[in-house]
Amino acid sequence: xxxxxxxxxxxAALVLTASALFSxxxxxxxxxxxxxxxxxxxxIPAAPSLSNPSNSVVSIxxxxxxxxxxxxxxxxxxTEFTMSGAVFTPGAFVTVPHFVxxxxxxxxxxxxxxxLIAANTNNKLTVxxxxxxxxxxxxxxxxxxxxxxxxxxLGTVFQSVLPQLKKxxxxxxxxxxxIWGGTTWETYYYDxxxxxxxxxxxxxxxxLDPQDAxxxxxxxxxxxxxxxxxxxxxxxxxxxxxxxEKSALAGGTPSAPGFTFLSNRFPVNSTFGSVxxxxxxxxxxNADPAAADNALLWNGSTWDTYYYDADFNGPAQGAxxxxxxLDPQDxxxxxxxxxxxxxxxxxxxxxxxxxxxxTP
Amino acid sequence: xxxYPLLGAAAALSVLSHVSxxxxxxxxxxxxxxxxxxxxxxxxxxxxxxxxxxGDGAILQLGYFDQGTASNLFxxxxxxxxxxxxxNPQFNTTVxxxxxxxxxxRASFQLSLDTTTQRLPAVGTPLGIRIFNQTLATALDAxxxxxxxxxxxxxxxxxxxxxxxxxxxxxxxxxxxxxxARLLSSGALLSSVTTVATITPIANPVVVPxxxxxxxLSIGALISMKRRRS
Numbered sequence: 001x002x003x004x005x006x007x008x009x010x011x012a013a014l015v016l017t018a019s020a021l022f023s024x025x026x027x028x029x030x031x032x033x034x035x036x037x038x039x040x041x042x043x044i045p046a047a048p049s050l051s052n053p054s055n056s057v058v059s060i061x062x063x064x065x066x067x068x069x070x071x072x073x074x075x076x077x078x079t080e081f082t083m084s085g086a087v088f089t090p091g092a093f094v095t096v097p098h099f100v101x102x103x104x105x106x107x108x109x110x111x112x113x114x115x116l117i118a119a120n121t122n123n124k125l126t127v128x129x130x131x132x133x134x135x136x137x138x139x140x141x142x143x144x145x146x147x148x149x150x151x152x153x154l155g156t157v158f159q160s161v162l163p164q165l166k167k168x169x170x171x172x173x174x175x176x177x178x179i180w181g182g183t184t185w186e187t188y189y190y191d192x193x194x195x196x197x198x199x200x201x202x203x204x205x206x207x208l209d210p211q212d213a214x215x216x217x218x219x220x221x222x223x224x225x226x227x228x229x230x231x232x233x234x235x236x237x238x239x240x241x242x243x244x245e246k247s248a249l250a251g252g253t254p255s256a257p258g259f260t261f262l263s264n265r266f267p268v269n270s271t272f273g274s275v276x277x278x279x280x281x282x283x284x285x286n287a288d289p290a291a292a293d294n295a296l297l298w299n300g301s302t303w304d305t306y307y308y309d310a311d312f313n314g315p316a317q318g319a320x321x322x323x324x325x326l327d328p329q330d331x332x333x334x335x336x337x338x339x340x341x342x343x344x345x346x347x348x349x350x351x352x353x354x355x356x357x358x359t360p
Numbered sequence: 361x362x363x364y365p366l367l368g369a370a371a372a373l374s375v376l377s378h379v380s381x382x383x384x385x386x387x388x389x390x391x392x393x394x395x396x397x398x399x400x401x402x403x404x405x406x407x408x409x410x411x412x413x414x415g416d417g418a419i420l421q422l423g424y425f426d427q428g429t430a431s432n433l434f435x436x437x438x439x440x441x442x443x444x445x446x447x448n449p450q451f452n453t454t455v456x457x458x459x460x461x462x463x464x465x466r467a468s469f470q471l472s473l474d475t476t477t478q479r480l481p482a483v484g485t486p487l488g489i490r491i492f493n494q495t496l497a498t499a500l501d502a503x504x505x506x507x508x509x510x511x512x513x514x515x516x517x518x519x520x521x522x523x524x525x526x527x528x529x530x531x532x533x534x535x536x537x538x539x540x541a542r543l544l545s546s547g548a549l550l551s552s553v554t555t556v557a558t559i560t561p562i563a564n565p566v567v568v569p570x571x572x573x574x575x576x577l578s579i580g581a582l583i584s585m586k587r588r589r590s
Contacts, residue, residue: 171389171533172517172518172538173517183385184531185387186470187389204468205535206468207391207458208468259526303528
């Protein structure tokens with residue numbers, strides 16, 4: 001059953017305003033459709049004490065307001081295409097990182113795909129192809145409707161709560177934002193004097209370069225380490241997803257699993273049943289969580305392990321299971337703004353398709 | 361007495377799971393934003409090698425003192441885990457490594473040490489960075505008359521954590537901005553200086569790897585250079 005976004009918005013603390021806000025700063029000609037704009041609050045819990053930080057998980061299920069939307073009118077090369085009516089400012093979508101998203105297509109597998117823009121001329125986009133995609137023509141077609149949206153970055157997402165974060169020049173003592181890098185966590189923190197006295201910037205624990213523009217991809221979650229004893233209400237603003245969403249999930253083998261920190265793509269609670277990871281080709285189903293593919297959910301202090309047992313309720317009557325419970329877990333909630341750590345011991349890199357759980 | 365907080369992500373993620381996921385690793389993040397120079401040559405910036413190329417600058421070792429504790433940082437013998445002359449020369453860490461726009465004679469990189477890494481320290485041992493004034497190339501130059509000097513920086517905040525499987529793998533951040541980092545040469549707090557000089561003579565220079573090991577060094581495959589995803 002699909003839910004109305006209005007009824008679900010109460011539990012998800014999502015506030016919507018039906019308005020259309022479109023940037024015109026870099027765009028000479030803009031066409032776009034009206035979609036709901038609103039906000040959702042993810043509360044970063046207070047640290048139990050100054051020497052015992054809080055640990056939490058955050059997803060950003062909203063997009064920034066689209067800067068441009070139109071149909072693809074030409075595929076130029078393996079990474080380039082043009083859009084009808086485009087009169088862009090060259091380089092504008094790189095100076096400030098932007099994605100291009102497929103909103104409508106005659107090919108359903110295209111809808112929800114997104115690509116980081118690597119370059120743009122006045123009418124042509126060059127995109128960074130994700131792993132597993134060799135040519136843009138396999139995921140975008142002429143006449144597909146795409147929109148260009150500013151990417152969420154460390155600088156934009158946390159701007160409103162900087163006063164409430166612990167900011168130092170040492171990642172070991174500052175609040176940390178961890179982004180999964182595929183094999184390990186990348187650690188970021190805010191250095192209040194990075195560019196000189198009182199000229200702060202987000203920084204990396206393994207780079208000398210400023211990180212304000214570090215992109216938070218729509219399908220990746222964040223792990224937050226907060227060292228101050230007051231909670232931080234992180235207000236996330238933007239447009240509500242209005243199409244199916246696609247997320248990249250790494251494949252692997254039993255000896256070399258693939259790891260993905262998957263965001264909750266929608267601003268409402270989901271469940272293991274609704275995310276339906278088990279339907280991915282190659283998903284390893286097993287009665288033993290150590291042999292099965294896993295989805296880990298952070299409970300505030302540790303990871304809870306879930307897996308799909310194909311015979312949980314009897315032969316060929318599968319269900320999601322917990323490594324620490326005898327009960328079926330299909331209906332276990334995955335909170336809005338939470339995220340799943342997905343561990344795959346089979347298959348290859350694949351795109352997880354999720355349909356809208358509400359009517360926008 | 362100061363209570364030393366657990367180390368960044370290690371504190372958050374050091375919860376063990378009963379389910380096995382993959383190779384256990386400890387991630388080490390290193391940022392040396394201070395300028396590194398050789399005070400004896402004199403005040404010469406340490407070589408960074410070619411911009412964008414890793415492993416060709418002055419030798420830089422991640423390591424620890426084998427009797428070291430948080431209250432006695434420099435006790436015992438220095439055990440180099442990475443860099444030229446270390447027990448794991450496949451981690452060829454040098455000055456200038458990393459994608460660092462406009463920042464020569466510094467370094468930044470990320471290492472993933474797994475349980476096959478030789479001579480891992482005991483849990484809680486303070487880690488440090490030893491910086492040499494020689495590159496592997498000058499170390500191999502028989503005609504090189506330049507003296508051997510080094511500097512070592514250790515902090516009680518950089519405590520070793522045993523490897524664990526993702527996503528609970530610990531992550532340790534070593535930044536020269538750390539307020540408790542101290543210099544071996546003087547015992548002074550690192551935060552009291554804006555540059556780091558190699559000023560301590562080395563009686564027994566770093567052991568230069570054999571040529572076969574140098575082939576391994578050229579791979580440099582285990583050092584991440586901050587390309588998260590495109």
